[in-house]
Amino acid sequence: MAFVLDNLAQSLIIVGILALVIEVAVLGFATFVLLFLGLSLIFSGTMMYAGLLSEDWLSALWVNAVLTFVLALILWKPLLRLQQSSSEKALGSDFADIDFVLEADLNAEHKQYHSYSGIQWQLKSEQPISKGTRVKVVKKEVGVMWVKAI
Known part of the structure; x- marks a missing residue:
């Protein structure tokens, strides 16, 4: 001490x-x-x-x-x-860059699912998309893929 x-x-x-x-x-x-x-x-x-x-x-x-x-x-x-302080900017990832062909019509009336990486993802879109259209994932949420037509 x-x-x-x-x-x-x-x-x-x-x-x-x-x-x-x-x-x-x-x-x-x-x-x-x-x-x-x-x-x-x-x-x-x-x-x-x-x-x-x-x-x-x-x-x-x-x-x-x-x-x-x-x-x-x-x-x-x-x-x-x-x-x-945090950024509200959405981060991009390879996951959001996938594209595929719809197997059924996608609209608000019917739920549509897509299997990716062993998980069934619910598909959502801001506009109705018809069967056979190639779509791209633009945003993802928990269990949901938001898609738009290419």
Whole structure:
């Protein structure tokens, strides 16, 4: 314990880096608490090392409490927005590039199925398509292939 108190600035920086590693590697930015704490520990350790703060545990405690709170206030919303941003763009895949010939008329009145990869897929279309027409899969949902005439 004496070693940590004798080298408080370096100890704070090391513990801050460990908190950041745990936040990123183990938790995957799921919580931001360790991020804010780790950054404040690194900042306070650096300020102590540079001589801007006195090197005692009471200063370290108060500075870290204030810095963690300030960092949380400043970074919470931007990080939350980054975490929640997602793309609504549909991803293409080889699965959607298949085409085949309809074995029966496809319309809203009758359900039509197509066997692909060992699964019976329900076929749907925005417009009626007659039997014998070559169709292409344009969109897929759970158990459903949306097709259009080629």
